[in-house]
Amino acid sequence: MSTTATNNDDNNKKIKTINPATEDILKEYEIISSQQLDNIIKKSRNAFLEWKDDAHKREDFLYAFAKEFKKNKENLAKTATLEMGKAIKESRSEVEKCASAMEYFADHGKMFTNGEVINTDARKSIIKFQPLGVIGSIMPWNFPYWQGLRFAAPSLMTGNTIVLKPASATMQCGIEIEKTFDKAGVPSGVFQTLVGDSSIAEMLIDSDGINAVTFTGSVPVGAKVAQRATSKIKKTVLELGGSDPFIICEDADIEKASTGAVKGRFINCGQSCIASKRFIVTKKVANEFTEKFVQKTEKLTVGDPLSDDTDIGPLVNAKSLENMQDIVNRTLKEGAELITGGKRVKTKGYFFSPTIFKNVSPNMEIAQEEVFGPIAPIITVDDDKEAIRIANDSKFGLGASIWTQNLDKAEELSSAVQSGMVTVNNVVVSDPRVPFGGIKNSGIGRELSRFGMLEFVNIKSIRFYDQLIYEHHVE
Numbered sequence: 001m002s003t004t005a006t007n008n009d010d011n012n013k014k015i016k017t018i019n020p021a022t023e024d025i026l027k028e029y030e031i032i033s034s035q036q037l038d039n040i041i042k043k044s045r046n047a048f049l050e051w052k053d054d055a056h057k058r059e060d061f062l063y064a065f066a067k068e069f070k071k072n073k074e075n076l077a078k079t080a081t082l083e084m085g086k087a088i089k090e091s092r093s094e095v096e097k098c099a100s101a102m103e104y105f106a107d108h109g110k111m112f113t114n115g116e117v118i119n120t121d122a123r124k125s126i127i128k129f130q131p132l133g134v135i136g137s138i139m140p141w142n143f144p145y146w147q148g149l150r151f152a153a154p155s156l157m158t159g160n161t162i163v164l165k166p167a168s169a170t171m172q173c174g175i176e177i178e179k180t181f182d183k184a185g186v187p188s189g190v191f192q193t194l195v196g197d198s199s200i201a202e203m204l205i206d207s208d209g210i211n212a213v214t215f216t217g218s219v220p221v222g223a224k225v226a227q228r229a230t231s232k233i234k235k236t237v238l239e240l241g242g243s244d245p246f247i248i249c250e251d252a253d254i255e256k257a258s259t260g261a262v263k264g265r266f267i268n269c270g271q272s273c274i275a276s277k278r279f280i281v282t283k284k285v286a287n288e289f290t291e292k293f294v295q296k297t298e299k300l301t302v303g304d305p306l307s308d309d310t311d312i313g314p315l316v317n318a319k320s321l322e323n324m325q326d327i328v329n330r331t332l333k334e335g336a337e338l339i340t341g342g343k344r345v346k347t348k349g350y351f352f353s354p355t356i357f358k359n360v361s362p363n364m365e366i367a368q369e370e371v372f373g374p375i376a377p378i379i380t381v382d383d384d385k386e387a388i389r390i391a392n393d394s395k396f397g398l399g400a401s402i403w404t405q406n407l408d409k410a411e412e413l414s415s416a417v418q419s420g421m422v423t424v425n426n427v428v429v430s431d432p433r434v435p436f437g438g439i440k441n442s443g444i445g446r447e448l449s450r451f452g453m454l455e456f457v458n459i460k461s462i463r464f465y466d467q468l469i470y471e472h473h474v475e
Contacts, residue, residue: 047189109157131159242398
């Protein structure tokens, strides 16, 4: 959803949201004041004092949230589709995945954070994992429920409380998350949503009541968040952009690879950090892959995102639509060949046709920068070695997928790819059971799994001695 901020006077600043499929105004929200923000954070700190003490109660509350979230699936899915335009069937899947993640961390959270006993010169040595306190969460619009809850589930189960600043574009989704916690009976203040713009996000980071910060979004904004948070000596986890390579070896199952390519590139209208964004194919199978990829792409239905028959809805706003057309024009000027799509669809709404280029060279903008929309570049290479070299020639390192029927080769190539995640013979997806995150400009830290839980804890070592030890001569 597109948003604009209006400022009628200093005390009445508002956010306006627009349905990207119809360009109609959905709602206006009044941005909170700095005093309201302070009160929210104080409430969260007070809630933390009790929330941190009982893991069994936290577990029960997470189960209750999941039940309530699933019960309200249709309304939640429609809200997301109206706000940012994703196909309704994808919105439903997002709601279901969020509920599953809450259940997963309720199932396993206590085990993931059990203390550990280690052997030292002390009579007893233990490691405890204790929550940090109040975590400030700044999240984007493209997966408005999942982005917020994939962080919230492990962090809440650990014992932290959360203040969420959702993207202005999906403000209602953020509000619905807080409402669901309330309906599930979660104590007031444990999870709160802020209505605000970037200035509120800055105040959130700066607040003395915030113990750590997590951010998902663009690289430039992520760098500013990290700089601001670390200047206050606050732990930060960043999940930033990606330009994930999709490598097709000559022994790949091309039928499966081409189906995966459509799913990997065009999910959520291509607006996903872990979408497949560079299709690197060995020349022996390049023509076959390209033909099947185009055929399957052209069968996708672009249209009303509230229809169950729609595969691809609109882009999030007018700026994204304009950006896609500019990328197409620049890519053509650089010498690539447009083989399908490349233009706006419909006269109303921010719809853009699924687009594929071939004869793309690795140094073109489309192969170097993250393209956050439904555009796929195909790069042809001589062999696997060149494919890996080109895949790694990127400032990003989030995910990668490799397509080959030789599992020995798959293991070798997956080790060689410079990324935080690799999937063989499938597209990259987030999974509560597996660490999520990247390297290079794609971020710092991990979300999900036990490793995600441990990002926002104090790893405290405790040693018990019977008597004073005199042999210690250094710190």
